[in-house]
């Protein structure tokens with residue numbers, strides 16, 4: 001039964017209001033692109049923005065000289081190259097690009113960068129250290145992370161794997177690898193030999209960039225391992241390029257075949273996606289999700305908490321509701337990892353905790369995301385409130401991960417811009433910095449020694 005209610009007029013129902021206008025026609029170069037052309041995944045890929053000059057070319061007069069220069073400056077500092085689908089590019093509010101949450105995520109400006117935190121790390125989550133063989137991180141006892149490719153349909157400024165994804169930039173040399181099937185067989189062999197592993201995350205890079213043949217190859221090889229019970233394909237694709245789900249039938253059929261094979265074996269095959277802003281969501285996203293849902297897919301979302309993108313209660317609640325409405329489970333919201341070139345995005349732990357409190361209770365518990373801190377140094381994901389000690393004055397939280405790395409202590413640091421001037425000065429001095437960290441460590445060690453054995 002259709003409803004005559006105009007949801008855009010009722011604030012509590014704003015999440016049912018999916019944008020469905022010809023928004024891409026606002027971009028001068030695409031003013032005459034038809035809905036059919038825009039829907040075509042090949043058109044989206046062919047017209048993706050991959051160079052700064054293309055920004056100017058498609059925007060024409062809408063790109064001021066000042067903005068263009070700022071984008072050029074951004075490329076000198078950014079750890080990620082540019083790659084933006086026309087879908088996302090035309091959803092940016094070009095009358096106010098500086099403050100736009102999509103521009104912030106995919107097209108860095110030189111003027112936005114802040115100096116990195118003194119404790120930042122290229123491989124903040126220790127994925128390379130916890131890798132027994134190339135392309136595979138084995139941290140949790142029963143779960144592994146498989147990175148079959150380093151290519152994505154967009155390059156996100158906040159990427160936690162900026163050390164390997166999307167090719168070298170002016171500021172970082174990377175050992176990027178494409179999707180090389182020969183290297184994957186060693187991964188299958190390792191998993192086969194380790195019978196405790198039940199769960200495989202296939203990430204990268206992005207599963208959207210795997211061919212149908214590669215998806216089947218990976219899916220079949222993993223599912224036939226007797227102890228594997230769950231596999232998850234990770235892709236940001238649904239968020240930034242829903243047209244592929246709608247028009248690339250071969251890719252969807254390959255995913256479907258793997259999912260059906262999993263069902264036949266009594267095993268889970270699900271998709272994890274990556275919406276971070278309600279602005280990424282339109283009628284196209286809903287239509288893509290309708291297709292996946294009707295065909296039997298479970299889709300979960302992992303968002304990254306980012307300043308100016310989603311660190312506002314209303315934004316986070318809207319994102320949560322809109323995802324739920326499209327049959328995507330809002331699974332995680334991550335504290336931003338401590339990787340280079342991202343200090344302007346990061347928020348304090350306190351802000352993450354406050355947002356979690358504000359979101360909880362706005363919808364059903366199973367659709368409420370867990371706010372987590374993926375511990376620098378490879379302690380794994382911990383609920384934001386489960387720290388052992390938090391020195392808010394200096395922005396130092398101390399954590400333990402007894403089931404991942406027993407006996408080890410981990411630290412997460414708030415961004416310096418969230419601290420007082422005095423605290424920032426203490427961080428700039430190596431001696432006082434080490435003293436602050438050691439004082440926080442000692443607090444936790446003292447607490448532990450007081451606990452009954």
Ligand code: SF4
Nearest residue numbers: 152155156159205236
């Ligand atoms: S899609 Fe994922 S892996 Fe690719 S650039 Fe974005 S965050 Fe990084």
